[in-house]
Amino acid sequence: MELKFDADVESFRAEVSTFIRENLPDSIASKVAAERMDLPREDQQFWHKKLNKKGWACHHWPSEYGGQDWSDAKSYVFEREIALNNAPRPLTFGVGMLGPTIIEYGTEDQKQRFLPSIANGDILWCQGFSEPNSGSDLASLQCKAELDGDEYVLNGTKTWTTDGHFSDWMFGLFRTDNTGKKQHGITVLLFDLKSAGVTMTPIITYEGIHEVNQVFFDNVRVPVENCLGEHDKGWGVAKYMLGLERFGTAEVSRSMASLSRLKKMAKNIAVDGQPLISDTAFSAKIAEAEIELRALGITEQRFLFQPGGADALGAEASMLKVRGTEIQQRIYELMVEALGYEACIALSSDKYDTAAARMPADMYGGAAHMTRAYFNFRKTSIYSGSNEIQKGIIAKAVLGL
Ligand SMILES: Cc1cc2nc3c(=O)[nH]c(=O)nc-3n(C[C@H](O)[C@H](O)[C@H](O)COP(=O)(O)OP(=O)(O)OC[C@H]3O[C@@H](n4cnc5c(N)ncnc54)[C@H](O)[C@@H]3O)c2cc1C
Numbered sequence: 001m002e003l004k005f006d007a008d009v010e011s012f013r014a015e016v017s018t019f020i021r022e023n024l025p026d027s028i029a030s031k032v033a034a035e036r037m038d039l040p041r042e043d044q045q046f047w048h049k050k051l052n053k054k055g056w057a058c059h060h061w062p063s064e065y066g067g068q069d070w071s072d073a074k075s076y077v078f079e080r081e082i083a084l085n086n087a088p089r090p091l092t093f094g095v096g097m098l099g100p101t102i103i104e105y106g107t108e109d110q111k112q113r114f115l116p117s118i119a120n121g122d123i124l125w126c127q128g129f130s131e132p133n134s135g136s137d138l139a140s141l142q143c144k145a146e147l148d149g150d151e152y153v154l155n156g157t158k159t160w161t162t163d164g165h166f167s168d169w170m171f172g173l174f175r176t177d178n179t180g181k182k183q184h185g186i187t188v189l190l191f192d193l194k195s196a197g198v199t200m201t202p203i204i205t206y207e208g209i210h211e212v213n214q215v216f217f218d219n220v221r222v223p224v225e226n227c228l229g230e231h232d233k234g235w236g237v238a239k240y241m242l243g244l245e246r247f248g249t250a251e252v253s254r255s256m257a258s259l260s261r262l263k264k265m266a267k268n269i270a271v272d273g274q275p276l277i278s279d280t281a282f283s284a285k286i287a288e289a290e291i292e293l294r295a296l297g298i299t300e301q302r303f304l305f306q307p308g309g310a311d312a313l314g315a316e317a318s319m320l321k322v323r324g325t326e327i328q329q330r331i332y333e334l335m336v337e338a339l340g341y342e343a344c345i346a347l348s349s350d351k352y353d354t355a356a357a358r359m360p361a362d363m364y365g366g367a368a369h370m371t372r373a374y375f376n377f378r379k380t381s382i383y384s385g386s387n388e389i390q391k392g393i394i395a396k397a398v399l400g401l
Contacts, residue, residue, distance in 0.1 A: 032086040132157065
């Protein structure tokens with residue numbers, strides 16, 4: 001079932017779809033269609049700039065900052081068309097997290113300095129929250145920022161920094177006071193990653209991809225005017241940002257696109273001379289995943305189009321995140337199952353292209369990266385608040401436990 005919207009929303013859907021088809025280069029779309037996790041900076045920036053020129057990159061920002069004041073229905077349709085047409089999203093950390101937070105908490109000077117370059121995708125941002133001993137219990141973070149005149153001096157480390165290696169600036173949480181409750185004494189700072197004393201080491205994940213990093217600070221100096229929100233009171237700012245991050249993590253539209261690739265694979269892969277899709281046991285597994293995804297899609301629509309819309313989401317966002325990531329991971333499991341032993345070959349980087357070459361031509365891009373994506377997407381039930389933490393929220397807010 002696909003919800004039908006009013007004529008103006010449906011004609012907007014067609015406009016978005018046409019815009020993507022006319023403007024998104026095949027070289028980028030094919031990487032997204034291949035489930036590649038390592039989309040280069042140039043590709044992300046190129047597409048972001050295209051969307052921004054059209055006025056769509058920051059559509060959810062207030063209109064005085066370049067937003068579009070779209071209805072929830074239009075935002076929903078936009079997200080869906082982006083996913084179904086294999087387009088990257090606008091730059092997430094800047095546009096999705098930092099921009100709205102600067103609009104909410106920033107000074108006038110910060111709005112002037114940072115918002116235009118975020119909107120235009122000139123400066124890429126990364127998120128410096130987690131530390132080696134502070135993830136779920138984020139308020140226990142210990143990376144220090146000490147005031148010295150009109151500068152903060154940073155010492156310590158941040159980890160799991162996604163895309164840090166090709167980002168320009170970081171927004172991070174730093175410990176500015178250790179005497180009170182752990183939520184007190186946290187300050188949000190914005191700084192250039194080229195500042196003296198910042199070093200970064202790659203973390204290569206199991207599937208061989210460089211997506212995350214550990215960042216070290218050795219007496220890094222940050223001007224006080226780069227403090228976002230109040231000194232020592234960054235926990236409220238952080239919670240605001242994390243609320244923005246959780247929205248959209250159900251990934252229904254992306255999973256729909258992945259599911260259609262899975263079906264294509266199952267049609268193309270032959271087992272004993274027959275397409276895998278004709279294997280009733282395997283096609284039943286696909287059908288089960290599709291039913292669950294459709295049910296989640298309807299639940300998401302029910303939540304999003306309730307009175308108050310997306311802004312009224314509370315524990316519902318946690319439910320969507322848990323179920324959405326479970327289904328997403330299930331689809332990748334089925335892709336690996338469909339690939340069979342080819343999946344093992346694909347994971348070994350030296351034989352990776354060989355495995356790709358053995359796939360039927362129209363499956364290259366549809367299959368070669370699946371094994372890596374399978375391992376990579378184990379992350380989705382960990383980041384943005386792990387699924388165990390989300391279940392804790394549901395238990396408390398919904399069940400009153
Ligand atoms: C691929 C990837 C990219 C990431 N990108 C970024 C980034 O860009 N910036 C950034 O700041 N961080 C990033 N993170 C970090 C992410 O936010 C943390 O990994 C996450 O918050 C979990 O923290 P942790 O890894 O320290 O695990 P822990 O908090 O140590 O948790 C370990 C396990 O214990 C469980 N657990 C912990 N506490 C509870 C509890 N109270 N109840 C029940 N179970 C519990 C968890 O669910 C998990 O299964 C990324 C992580 C990954 C994997």
